[in-house]
Amino acid sequence: MSAGGVSGYAAISARVRAMYSSLLTGQDFLRLSEAPDFQSLIGLLKQTAYGPYLESLKDKDLTPRKVDLQIKGRLADSYNSVIHIAPEQTRPLLKQLYRYFEVGNLKAILRGIVTDPNWEHVREILFPMGSMSVLPAQAMVESGAIASAVELLNNTVYEEPLNFAMKRYSTEQNLFTLEVALDLFYWRQLWQYAKRLQGLDRDQALRLIGSLMDMNNMMWVIRYRVYHDLSEEELINYTLPFGFHVRDEDIRAIAAGVDIASVVERVYPGVSDVEAFLDEPRSGLPQLEIRLKRQVLQQCLAAFTGNPFHIGIPIAFLLLSDLEIQDLTVLIEAKSSKMPEEEFRLYLLRMETTKI
Numbered sequence: 001m002s003a004g005g006v007s008g009y010a011a012i013s014a015r016v017r018a019m020y021s022s023l024l025t026g027q028d029f030l031r032l033s034e035a036p037d038f039q040s041l042i043g044l045l046k047q048t049a050y051g052p053y054l055e056s057l058k059d060k061d062l063t064p065r066k067v068d069l070q071i072k073g074r075l076a077d078s079y080n081s082v083i084h085i086a087p088e089q090t091r092p093l094l095k096q097l098y099r100y101f102e103v104g105n106l107k108a109i110l111r112g113i114v115t116d117p118n119w120e121h122v123r124e125i126l127f128p129m130g131s132m133s134v135l136p137a138q139a140m141v142e143s144g145a146i147a148s149a150v151e152l153l154n155n156t157v158y159e160e161p162l163n164f165a166m167k168r169y170s171t172e173q174n175l176f177t178l179e180v181a182l183d184l185f186y187w188r189q190l191w192q193y194a195k196r197l198q199g200l201d202r203d204q205a206l207r208l209i210g211s212l213m214d215m216n217n218m219m220w221v222i223r224y225r226v227y228h229d230l231s232e233e234e235l236i237n238y239t240l241p242f243g244f245h246v247r248d249e250d251i252r253a254i255a256a257g258v259d260i261a262s263v264v265e266r267v268y269p270g271v272s273d274v275e276a277f278l279d280e281p282r283s284g285l286p287q288l289e290i291r292l293k294r295q296v297l298q299q300c301l302a303a304f305t306g307n308p309f310h311i312g313i314p315i316a317f318l319l320l321s322d323l324e325i326q327d328l329t330v331l332i333e334a335k336s337s338k339m340p341e342e343e344f345r346l347y348l349l350r351m352e353t354t355k356i
Contacts, residue, residue: 008087009087009308009310011085012313016313017304019078019082023324024048024049033345038062041331053074065125067332068328069125075325076129079094079318080132083095086311089201092196093311093315096190097190097209099157099189102127103182104127105127105133105137106182109140113141113146113149119141122141140152140153146175150162150178180238184238191242194206203310204315208296208312209244209315211299212296213243215289215296221254235251239251245268250267268295271291296323300319323350331348
């Protein structure tokens, strides 16, 4: 890496490492998981770096949904900070990585139009992206129709994939078609941005983004085969033909009916008992997904060792921040519903001694 490249990463590396140090420790997380109830959990959360994001909530507003939305504000701030100080050549990738939450918002808006086109209800579940979002969210919901909402996205990055998918939606009236189109568009774009980088930046980005993509792609094809009445051709068309470890032949094998467990355990040697998860898919597949996400977590932690002057550290930090939020969401829902510890622990990514 050139001297200019090193100096370009000096500031962001120091800043991201400082932000990384504010993530929850193993002891923090152990205390949170042992909270006796929802109110106690919130009290403990207020003593962490999430405290400032919960200050505005009054006791009467302490619902799981509102708490979850507030703590996601910290993740949004982290993305904005990292994007702002990142080397210019890496910003398109980081902005696209952040767009994951915009895609999630877009899918939530479309579902809201179909099930409950009330803006006040829909806005409560949208990730707080702020000014970086291109979605005219309120106007879309208030349009009251999928076709009208999609038209409002003309001249945005979503125009082409959604207009193409609308042809099938018009016939089937199934949001699944639109959601798959959005997912595939997002990941293809993200992969292309990663491939445009050079040197160590490219290697690190492909490893981290590719590991996340592998997990999603594998879970897609498994869920499509288990839950959806799709043809082999559709299974292939609704997944990605590339990744870090998961290859096109792996996806095609599962689509063709090959034993799922054998493919998963070959691609992920550290993941065992896959057959047991498949025997009871309703409870087993979410647990399998947790196992695969832990592989992503380990890849992220590995980015913080060795040479610090690359885009892998900011990407890893942002992914770890998101994984931390996912675990907190599990705890928030578990404590609010009084779920037994032996049940909710099955859906937690981290172990007590693991720092995210």
